[in-house]
Amino acid sequence: MKKFSLKKGLIVLLVLAAGIAVYFIVRPSNRVDFNADVKPILNKKCISCHGGVRQKANYSLLFRSDALLPAKSGKYPIVPGNPDHSEIIRRIISTDPEERMPYRSEPLTSQEIDILRRWIKEGAPWGDHWAYVPVKQQNIPSANDKGWVRNDIDRFILDKLGQIKLQHSPEADSRVLLRRVSLDAIGLPAPKNLAEAYLKNPTDRAYETLVDSLLANKHFGERWASMWLDLARYADSKGYEKDEHRDIWRYRDWLIRAFNGDKPYDQFLTEQLAGDLMPNPTEQQLIATAFHRNTMTNDEGGTDNEEFRTAAVIDRVNTTWQALMGTTFGCVQCHSHPYDPFRHDEYYKFMAFFNNTRDEDTFGDYPELRSYGDSAKEKMKELVEWVSRQAGEQRAKEIKTFLLTWEPSINSQNADQLVNSAIEDTKWLVLRNHAVARLTKVDLDKKDQLIFRYNSYVPHADCEIHLDKPDGPLAFRFDPPKKGGGWTIGSVDFPALSGVHDIWFVYSSPLLKKPEDSGLMFDWLYFTQQFPGKGAPGYESMQHLFWQLDTMQTSTTPVMMENPEDMHRNTYVFERGNWLVKGAQVQPDVPHSLNPFPRNMPKNRLGLAAWIVSKDNPLTARTIVNRFWEQIFGTGLAETLEDLGTQGIPPTHPELLDYLSWKLMNDDGWSLKKLLKEILMSATYRQDSRVTKEGEEKDPFNKYYGRGPRVRLTGEQIRDETLAVTGLLSEKMYGPSVFPYQPKGIWLTPWGTSVWKKSEGEDQYRRAVYTYWKRSSPYPSMMSFDGADREVCTARRIRTNTPLQALVTLNDSAFLEAAKHFAVELQTQNPGHADLQIKQAFARAIGHDIDEQSFEILQSLYKKALVKFKQHPEKSKEMNGTNTVEPELSALVVVTNAILNLDEYVTKS
């Protein structure tokens, strides 16, 4: 047995050796290719000491400009055109062990030395890595096979298949194809009407109609949003220790609508990165910016809010690169990238784009968009128009922004110089008797009103606001009324002030007996002007409406919002990535090794978005095309979705990747549905996934796509498929996340107050995309199937195959309930015909008729179970979960449970 497999191994070696020989013979040019030949040597042998992290002898080989400089010794390691005068060559061939490079490591092979020599001789040109070169239009290979090729994808595939002389596979059986394409497009088995229409007459045309219908199906968005949620690190909780609830489901719904509406990908990204900076952003565009508010907020007591604000900003930078540009930028946080052309300070220049948003790791997760109901929205429109007429558009805009977000406000956690006052639990400023506290640099110019969110513990107190010193000029004083318990919004008018000042709170109340008793707690403070239009008709009612809207209970979504001028933050390089050690100040910019920042765009997130979706950006289109390919075929054209850089695995079909990327940007107007249709319509996709002997030998991992994809479904897909197949699925869309069955005792978060409360009615049977996602304790069955905890961006799930997965689908009550529901339905439809029930169960679950052998296996399982349940009626009761003894039903449940565990069931083939 072992000998046999060794033989096979030898065959592989021979095939590969032959391949190498062919490669050397047919190699078109004799010039050294930097990327293919030189860079791998530098990366492997040189760059760990002479790269972005370490620069021994002050010498780095990362950029050409650095590599041509003299090293510490004063000698020139590389003299273009002259290998004999290049120190690098002298050192790699030196026989003195103290001189020879790589120092104290294995010497370079003569082959490698030869490459470097020739390369220097040819002028030491630096080549750019494929992924950093703009996407170019591709020539479509002429490869053809008239009976097979359906679109250009197939020509690229055929071309490569020809190189290893491997045959493509025939088209898959129509029922297999139906299941595959439906799971791929909408994440569910095909809706009955579509399935029937297609299977009745599965022609090419019918297939196209099927694909079009699936792409137009409302469940399409749910399936693709599900994928995006890992990238967006979406969760319904804030993360870290307390991991409290966060309302951010409107972002998930935005995603579903965006995918359903086929929002062009450039716009899709722009809205998520900078919707708030677009002209007159809509509510939906603001919600889109929640993409980068999915960062975690640390509510643990005693945390430094600035530390975790910074952590969130860094996460936004890393996620932007990882998710949208397939690049690991995180390394550059501490030092220049070890392998890729990004310098240390470029990280912080890039971070500067994100460093001026309003969020400050507050407990309230501010800024948040307040979502009003329809009638309140109407009223707000009226109010804004009225203000606009009275006080101009600018003022109207301010008021609208404030009503929508309570911003820009000062978070009280920023107070300092605390005397008998504190930042309670490092979250809110609390003043006790004879308290003093300060807020710095408050813009008070022309301001004559303070609106504030507070909690007063005593009916009367005196709160004074002094300017610049605790005993400086008294700006105003007020007695914040106690209104029940909890947070309230209050306001105080005062004579208009001018300029920017530090403000000092001086607080006392005779009602506070003990020095440690709390008197007044602030959440945020908003200095503004009094409501405009005093005396104008309608003033009273409009002012009343303003307060009504301002204090109205609304649901909220955290969103991005830029700091106003007076709250601007400077950005600095963090030395070795330590946020406490600030280096040089930097301005927003993008790395120089990539496309230039678009002219005429501001250096803010909107400009950044334009840079990312620019057709010159080499990474954006490739990243999404690669990701879509991975979603369909199980592996990306470049396997490392998260890293298209020089350390990633190079694409198997670079031309195809570029062809699709070019097409997406230039021909298809960034339409992802068009991209997907192109893939789904290809003959490559439609192939049978059975492995032929030849395929197994020449391409065991299907890297040449000589057969169709065969991939285990995701945890989400398995849940959805199960609900759909067994008739439990609720098709309800959108809204707050739901709580399906989960075993007891899973959520045990310290201090946190949230509990898992099982949803009622159909909400238990919603698609996985709506399942509540708690970061510190994600839904267990999804985690067993390689789900991501969503704490940070997950660019790729690595599929595993474990016994714990088997336990989920065998024993999880959610799956068992589905099996029972399924059995009851089958029985009702075919009363008394056990064989028919089994056959139908299989056909409905797997999508095609059962073969004779498999049927016999399941039939004998049924019989065995039936005997058992007849002998032990009490077991039948237990199994059915009812008080009735129905051995036939119980036996059928055993069979449906087994079917929902079959390899073919959890696999897309």
Added chain:
Amino acid sequence: MKDEYSIYKKAQEEALRYQTRRHFLREASFGFGGLALAYLMGGCKSFGSGNSTSLYDPVNPLAPRMPMFPGKAKSVIYLHMAGAPSQLELFDYKPELMKMDGQDCPQSLLEGKRFAFIRGVPKMMGPQATFKQRGESGAWISDHLPHLATIADEIAFVKAVTTDQFNHAPAQLLVHTGGPRLGRPSLGSWVTYGLGTENQDLPGFVVLTSGGKNPDAGKSVWGSGFLPSVYQGVQCRSVGDPVLFLSDPDGMDRDLRKASIDAINEVNRQQYKTFQDPETLSRISQYEMAYKMQISVPEVMDIRDEPAYIHEMYGTKPGEACFANNVLLARKLVEKGVRFVQLFDWGWDAHGSDENLSIDIGLVNKCRQIDKPVTALILDLKQRGLLDDVLVVWGGEFGRTPMQENRDGKKMPYKGRDHHTDAFTIWMAGGGIKGGVSYGETDEIGYSAISGKTTAFDIQATILNQLGFDHEKFTYDFQGRPFRLTDVSGRVITEIIS
């Protein structure tokens, strides 16, 4: 021209993958017998000279593997006191601090420091426990831990451990994943990734929690980060299913489950004949394993049939979710070949904010809960001849201040100490660690490390070393670069190694 060597190497790798994944399984894995053979094959896999090649074998990801060099320990029991126990009441005896009790904290100790809750000028607080020297080694252990005091000579104390994280979640992450932010694999994941596990019927990395709560950093302290998820810790529970979804549904007895798994696997074999997908074979073995796990996990998780003297020794209470039970389980698990057992006990955060979380009352109670079982564990491992193979580690995520906490500048209802990053104690025993030694010293009030300063990275490096790994070379390629548990730091604390 292309580097021939790399092409050759690639070919070798491909060939290897090709053999193990496809052919081997196809021919060997029909039925349970094939599985055992698969382990043997898997067992061949070990570190070469370069080790950046992934050890991950998708078919047999937990098969036992050889470490880089022969390690002294085979498995680890890591006891984490979540919330951070006070070193000043347990092991780090500071009579000088007593003299300062009640005095204002000198300004010099506060300058440039960040505390979680202390504000303004707090008061110093002397040790709230009586200390004695114990054993031949003369280790200082307080009366809070009378049982542990009897085995002082088995233990190596590391007394000048420091961290840079003063909040629970990030500090726990640093201790267990080598970084304060999320996304990195935990110690147990690294270890099972590197060594696999000895018993395929049990999870290789088991997590047990007590104290009614999960640790502050949530499940990410036993998460697999960027390693394949098969290496994440499996939480075993004392109430409900010991492993989630382990029990068969009501009405399904073992016979029927066996029949149904057999049927599933038989249909899957039909399936394999058609598609020839090695994943199908892998799935067949996973179902076989799941079936075995259903028997072996409840067996090992049931402590009732342990003899009475063992229960007496550990102070266990069968049927309850408590630390003592978890400690006994940990012993049973490593005995059965589980590679890494991680215990978290919640409730050590003695701020003084309430009775349970106080130095004067809560801490004494917590000590009482752990003293007997932890001592029993060491003695029990020893009497079974296992102490040489099992490394036991005890510690928290940071230390506590010599100052009494004054949260938000107020007096607290009970005596408490704030989080402290500059000095705390972690101890180890067994697994090739010297007994009766103490490494690292703090100043006379236990505020800062003055000699033998260590970090969580050093502890991690030492644990990996005992298992046979060079922490600087044990890496996993992710995002284009090799990652290691200890990131860019870590020194093996050779002073405590026998």
